[in-house]
Amino acid sequence: MDFNELVKSLQEFVGVSRKNSIEKVTKTLGEVYNISGEVLLDFGDDASAIDIGNNKVILLAADGIWGQLMSVNPYWAGYCSVLVNVNDIAAMGGKPIAMVNTMSILDDEIYDDLLQGIVDGCKKFNVPMVGGHLHPDSEFNSLDVAIVGIAHKDSLITSAGANVGDKVLVAIDTDGRQHPQFALNWDTTYEKDEKLVQDQIKVMQEIAEAHLPTAGKDISNPGTLGTLEMLLEASGVGACVNLESIPRNPDVPWDEWLRAYPGAAFVLTAKEENCQEIIDKLSSYSFDVAVVGDIIKEKKLYLEYGDEKAVLFSQNKNPILKMNE
Amino acid sequence: MDFNELVKSLQEFVGVSRKNSIEKVTKTLGEVYNISGEVLLDFGDDASAIDIGNNKVILLAADGIWGQLMSVNPYWAGYCSVLVNVNDIAAMGGKPIAMVNTMSILDDEIYDDLLQGIVDGCKKFNVPMVGGHLHPDSEFNSLDVAIVGIAHKDSLITSAGANVGDKVLVAIDTDGRQHPQFALNWDTTYEKDEKLVQDQIKVMQEIAEAHLPTAGKDISNPGTLGTLEMLLEASGVGACVNLESIPRNPDVPWDEWLRAYPGAAFVLTAKEENCQEIIDKLSSYSFDVAVVGDIIKEKKLYLEYGDEKAVLFSQNKNPILKMNE
Numbered sequence: 001m002d003f004n005e006l007v008k009s010l011q012e013f014v015g016v017s018r019k020n021s022i023e024k025v026t027k028t029l030g031e032v033y034n035i036s037g038e039v040l041l042d043f044g045d046d047a048s049a050i051d052i053g054n055n056k057v058i059l060l061a062a063d064g065i066w067g068q069l070m071s072v073n074p075y076w077a078g079y080c081s082v083l084v085n086v087n088d089i090a091a092m093g094g095k096p097i098a099m100v101n102t103m104s105i106l107d108d109e110i111y112d113d114l115l116q117g118i119v120d121g122c123k124k125f126n127v128p129m130v131g132g133h134l135h136p137d138s139e140f141n142s143l144d145v146a147i148v149g150i151a152h153k154d155s156l157i158t159s160a161g162a163n164v165g166d167k168v169l170v171a172i173d174t175d176g177r178q179h180p181q182f183a184l185n186w187d188t189t190y191e192k193d194e195k196l197v198q199d200q201i202k203v204m205q206e207i208a209e210a211h212l213p214t215a216g217k218d219i220s221n222p223g224t225l226g227t228l229e230m231l232l233e234a235s236g237v238g239a240c241v242n243l244e245s246i247p248r249n250p251d252v253p254w255d256e257w258l259r260a261y262p263g264a265a266f267v268l269t270a271k272e273e274n275c276q277e278i279i280d281k282l283s284s285y286s287f288d289v290a291v292v293g294d295i296i297k298e299k300k301l302y303l304e305y306g307d308e309k310a311v312l313f314s315q316n317k318n319p320i321l322k323m324n325e
Numbered sequence: 326m327d328f329n330e331l332v333k334s335l336q337e338f339v340g341v342s343r344k345n346s347i348e349k350v351t352k353t354l355g356e357v358y359n360i361s362g363e364v365l366l367d368f369g370d371d372a373s374a375i376d377i378g379n380n381k382v383i384l385l386a387a388d389g390i391w392g393q394l395m396s397v398n399p400y401w402a403g404y405c406s407v408l409v410n411v412n413d414i415a416a417m418g419g420k421p422i423a424m425v426n427t428m429s430i431l432d433d434e435i436y437d438d439l440l441q442g443i444v445d446g447c448k449k450f451n452v453p454m455v456g457g458h459l460h461p462d463s464e465f466n467s468l469d470v471a472i473v474g475i476a477h478k479d480s481l482i483t484s485a486g487a488n489v490g491d492k493v494l495v496a497i498d499t500d501g502r503q504h505p506q507f508a509l510n511w512d513t514t515y516e517k518d519e520k521l522v523q524d525q526i527k528v529m530q531e532i533a534e535a536h537l538p539t540a541g542k543d544i545s546n547p548g549t550l551g552t553l554e555m556l557l558e559a560s561g562v563g564a565c566v567n568l569e570s571i572p573r574n575p576d577v578p579w580d581e582w583l584r585a586y587p588g589a590a591f592v593l594t595a596k597e598e599n600c601q602e603i604i605d606k607l608s609s610y611s612f613d614v615a616v617v618g619d620i621i622k623e624k625k626l627y628l629e630y631g632d633e634k635a636v637l638f639s640q641n642k643n644p645i646l647k648m649n650e
Contacts, residue, residue: 025428028440029454032447039423039453048455050423052475058383060473062425064458098364098375100387102427102469103350115353122357128364129354130373133389139465144427144458146471148385150377 003243006255007303007310013259014226014313014320044234044321045159046088046218047149057156059149061088070141073181074110078117079124081145083189083263084220086125089149090201091218091266093157093208096127101145104138114143124194125201155208159234161215162269166295168239169213169278170224172265173200174249174288183256186249188263192286199285200264207281212274219265223258226320228267229301229313233321235269240293240302247288269295328568331580332628332635338584339551339638339645369559369646370484371413371543372474382481384474386413395466398506399435403442404449406470408514408588409545411450414474415526416543416591418482418533421452426470429463439468449519450526480533484559486540487594491620493564494538494603495549497590498525499574499613508581511574513588517611524610525589532606537599544590548583551645553592554626554638558646560594565627566618594620 033039040049040057047061063084070077082099089096101118105111122129127147176188189197207213215235219227224246232239248257264287270278279289296302299315313319358364365374365382372386388409395402407424414421426443430436447454452472501513514522532538540560544552549571557564573582589612595603604614621627624640638644 024436025440025457025459028437028444029447032444032453033455035447035453036423036451039455048423048425050455050473052381052422054379056377058422058473058475060423060425060455060471062427062457062471064427064429064460067460067464097377097383098361098373098385100373100385100471102387102389102471104389104467111349112353115350119353119357122354122360126361128357128360130358130364130375130385132350132387133469134350135389135392135467139392140467142429142460142465142467144469146385146387146425146427148375148383148473150383 001254003305003308004310007312009255010223010225010258010312011318014222041158042160044230046091047094049092049156051153055153057151057153059089059092059094059151060146061085062144062146063088065143067141070110070114070143075113075117076179077143078114079121081143082118082121082125082127085145085147086127086201087218089147090204091157091216092151093155093205094149094151095205096125096147096149096201098128098130099145099147100130101132101143103132104135104140104142106138106141110141124189124197126198152209155211157208157213157216159215159217159231162231162235162237162295163214164237164295164297166214166269167272167275167291168228168241168293168295169268169270169275169289170246170292171268171282171287171289172247172262173286174247175286176249176263178252184260186260186262196286200287203281203285204266207278212278213268213270216266216268219262219267221261222320223260224267225258225301225303225312229320231267232301233315233319236299238296238298238300240296240304242293243303243305245290245292247290326579328630328633329635332637334580335548335550335583335637336643339547366483367485369555371416374417374481376478380478382476382478384414384417384419384476385471386410387469387471388413390468392466395435395439395468400438400442401504402468403439404446404515406468407443407446407450407452410470410472411452411526412543414472415529416482416541417476418480418530419474419476420530421450421472421474421526423453423455424470424472425455426457426468428457429460429465429467431463431466435466449514449522451523477534480536482533482538482541484540484542484556487556487560487562487620488539489562489620489622491539491594492597492600492616493553493566493618493620494593494595494600494614495571495617496593496607496612496614497572497587498611499572500611501574501588503577509585511585511587521611525612528606528610529591532603537603538593538595541591541593544587544592546586547645548585549592550583550626550628550637554645556592557626558640558644561624563621563623563625564618565621565629568628568630570615570617572613572615
């Protein structure tokens with residue numbers, strides 16, 4: 001493996017997904033983000049948290065499914081629309097409650113598959129799809145899903161809680177397969193028993209309620225280290241990570257592994273004394289968990305490999321979210 | 326006014342919006358509608374209600390904005406995306422908590438207007454837009470919004486609670502204007518003081534918590550009588566309504582009035598002894614409220630006008646939701 005090539009590949013992968021448009025949205029909508037005075041977190045978390053009193057918060061998130069995924073494999077698009085939303089709630093230490101969707105349908109032939117994928121996703125995660133809106137005579141195919149969850153206010157896992165001196169942990173279910181049509185889709189749920197899949201969501205609530213992590217995020221489109229960088233930016237810290245400590249399925253090369261969207265995977269930070277308990281709890285549910293590095297003050301994400309060391313992201317030079325500019 | 330022509334116009338208006346595709350969605354997703362055992366209501370309400378214990382329910386709804394509205398007036402599309410969602414929660418007697426959106430953007434030039442419309446809608450109703458998902462390089466424009474609210478389990482207003490012998494009430498803010506570009510958009514909020522607009526949402530919580538209505542629904546795309554028919558179908562009853570009792574702004578002809586999507590308007594049912602209190606409470610906030618008819622056993626919606634009487638909808642012949650087939 002050429003370490004420098006890997007670093008370049010990861011930088012460019014996340015760089016491509018950076019969109020200036022997102023800045024415009026967050027800037028404009030930021031004006032009304034907390035207009036009611038009940039919103040707890042800032043933009044940039046996996047879900048928003050709204051205080052409803054009695055130490056309870058409502059979590060709310062939305063995800064759109066990539067149009068091309070719908071065309072190539074509508075069943076898998078429907079299934080993944082559930083998975084990505086459930087993981088957003090799990091990452092916050094919350095219980096997923098229900099989803100709604102909006103569908104625009106151009107090709108009637110993809111319709112049955114799309115719906116069946118949604119149904120099978122709901123069954124796998126035991127979260128209902130309770131309604132939505134249909135544009136039946138659309139000129140395009142699109143599927144957007146929103147999810148609501150519930151959590152305890154005092155035990156929320158957020159992106160912004162990492163502190164200098166904390167350890168960085170990566171938890172990935174390494175028992176899976178690259179999806180035959182989408183190599184970057186590390187599927188760990190489809191062929192797995194639904195009880196175990198649901199327990200992987202529940203154990204996140206358990207470590208949250210035991211106040212074990214200081215921060216956390218589910219590994220999504222930006223891959224393992226891109227997701228970590230987003231967490232670092234939200235927390236206003238940096239990290240130094242050892243590449244070879246990151247749990248990996250040895251059948252998948254590093255470059256694909258680190259860019260993959262896994263079915264069940266989280267980056268977490270925690271005080272050193274809590275790491276073993278996190279590892280023990282998550283390991284019981286098919287997660288491969290390891291301490292992979294340290295949180296540092298300098299706002300850079302360093303990646304180490306043997307004697308080599310590179311700056312993967314620098315919040316002054318190539319941040320992902322640009323939230324600190 | 327030709328009464329028979331009006332009846333035909335209303336039947337065809339709602340008829341056109343009926344989509345067989347919706348049947349497929351409700352049938353397929355119905356399988357996982359209450360997979361978690363916590364979902365209280367059936368499909369067909371303005372929002373879904375999920376039991377979270379302690380007499381609290383989470384309300385969840387989603388609405389997509391019509392693509393053409395986005396092209397003609399993106400600002401208004403953004404504003405309305407907030408309005409329609411807030412009304413879904415108000416109709417259930419709930420408090421709107423927060424929204425998320427998914428935007429697909431083709432034309433960059435509509436973008437600023439769309440976002441500003443959303444911001445102004447959030448300010449008007451004091452409900453935050455807390456996040457979402459952006460497809461920036463889309464081949465089309467679309468805006469989907471989901472909303473979450475909270476309500477008391479024992480005082481939820483649903484579509485399914487109307488009983489034979491109840492009175493039918495229509496509450497519409499008649500102080501408004503036909504939108505200059507969209508005649509069927511009866512705008513009552515844009516030029517109105519935000520305190521009053523927010524009070525119109527809150528008074529629905531008040532009548533819900535006083536257990537005054539037996540059922541209710543916000544008047545939306547199917548218009549006043551189409552919305553009532555949806556309520557009747559969900560409740561498994563019929564109604565007999567007197568046309569001229571329906572509150573109306575005299576500047577708008579009946580045919581346009583009954584097909585309009587009003588900014589603040591509800592159909593309600595209630596026991597006769599509770600009607601005056603509903604009228605009194607809603608009238609304090611710019612609603613024009615009247616008892617317009619009776620709930621009957623026969624599953625038909627009769628419309629009376631002077632000596633004339635017609636069957637507007639029959640659940641056996643031309644239902645809107647087809648839920649009872």
